[in-house]
Amino acid sequence: MELKIQMLGTGSAFAKAFNNNNAMLTVDGLNLLVDCGITAPKALHELGYNFNDLDAVLITHIHADHMGGLEELAFQMKFIYGRKPTLYLADTLVEPLWEHSLKGGLQQDASETLESFFVVHPLKEGVSHEIFPGLNVELIGTKHIPNKPNYSLLFNDFFFYSGDTVFDPDLLKDLVNARGVRIIFHDCQLHPPGVVHACLSQLLTLPDSIQERTFLMHYGDDQPEFAGRTGKMRFVEQQRIYAVDRLTFAEQFGMID
Numbered sequence: 001m002e003l004k005i006q007m008l009g010t011g012s013a014f015a016k017a018f019n020n021n022n023a024m025l026t027v028d029g030l031n032l033l034v035d036c037g038i039t040a041p042k043a044l045h046e047l048g049y050n051f052n053d054l055d056a057v058l059i060t061h062i063h064a065d066h067m068g069g070l071e072e073l074a075f076q077m078k079f080i081y082g083r084k085p086t087l088y089l090a091d092t093l094v095e096p097l098w099e100h101s102l103k104g105g106l107q108q109d110a111s112e113t114l115e116s117f118f119v120v121h122p123l124k125e126g127v128s129h130e131i132f133p134g135l136n137v138e139l140i141g142t143k144h145i146p147n148k149p150n151y152s153l154l155f156n157d158f159f160f161y162s163g164d165t166v167f168d169p170d171l172l173k174d175l176v177n178a179r180g181v182r183i184i185f186h187d188c189q190l191h192p193p194g195v196v197h198a199c200l201s202q203l204l205t206l207p208d209s210i211q212e213r214t215f216l217m218h219y220g221d222d223q224p225e226f227a228g229r230t231g232k233m234r235f236v237e238q239q240r241i242y243a244v245d246r247l248t249f250a251e252q253f254g255m256i257d
């Protein structure tokens with residue numbers, strides 16, 4: 001069992017030099033797309049994938065850089081590949097995803113619902129769900145936009161992947177010190193203030209023991225100017241394949257496991 005992650009993009013919602021912050025997780029040949037933003041259809045194509053290569057899609061929240069590619073995914077799967085894609089999302093997102101977003105483009109007659117286009121798996125926050133053999137996910141509610149549900153992801157109990165969140169040092173400390181998290185992929189706004197995202201200056205206040213396992217994503221186009229200015233944290237590189245394995249990571253990035 002080998003879990004790998006490859007970011008289709010590592011850019012912020014407004015980035016143009018980077019694709020949307022969407023990820024492909026692969027375990028034993030099964031592909032999970034984490035978030036499917038506006039740029040996802042083209043970014044998948046650039047990596048040699050088509051929509052039919054996806055075994056499941058998981059959505060963290062309703063912003064276009066995280067779900068703006070779902071309409072094309074649904075239409076291609078219906079009209080080109082003839083099967084319903086599998087969609088994982090928090091139970092609280094099912095109704096708003098359809099009513100406030102996808103229905104406008106997808107619905108052709110009034111009887112059609114989200115389930116007409118996807119095999120929908122609503123997930124409960126705080127519960128570990130098996131996505132594939134060897135890949136579990138727990139949704140952790142995180143703060144992003146007031147009154148809009150938003151979730152970060154805990155994979156296999158040791159890999160935390162933020163789904164857009166404000167800086168929450170207590171959560172990160174609890175994850176690392178009490179819950180055994182060893183790898184953190186975190187969204188990072190390079191310039192303050194961090195109103196709806198964690199910003200770099202806030203993340204730099206984390207203790208070294210957390211920074212050394214923190215990898216920054218969801219950044220703006222001027223990211224190259226910040227090389228060497230991220231403390232013990234590193235940038236996730238778009239399209240690079242990372243083996244998400246405690247030992248491989250610890251060895252490769254000099255972390256104390």
Ligand SMILES: Nc1ccn([C@@H]2O[C@@H]3COP(=O)(O)O[C@H]3[C@H]2O)c(=O)n1
Binds near residue numbers: 012013065145195196
């Ligand atoms: N209250 C808000 C709402 C949104 N935004 C910006 O819009 C982007 C939507 O995608 P995102 O990746 O969540 O980042 C958001 C902010 O840049 C913002 O800055 N403040």
Ligand SMILES: [Zn+2]
Binds near residue numbers: 012063065164
């Ligand atoms: Zn975003």
Ligand SMILES: [Zn+2]
Binds near residue numbers: 061063144164
């Ligand atoms: Zn967002």
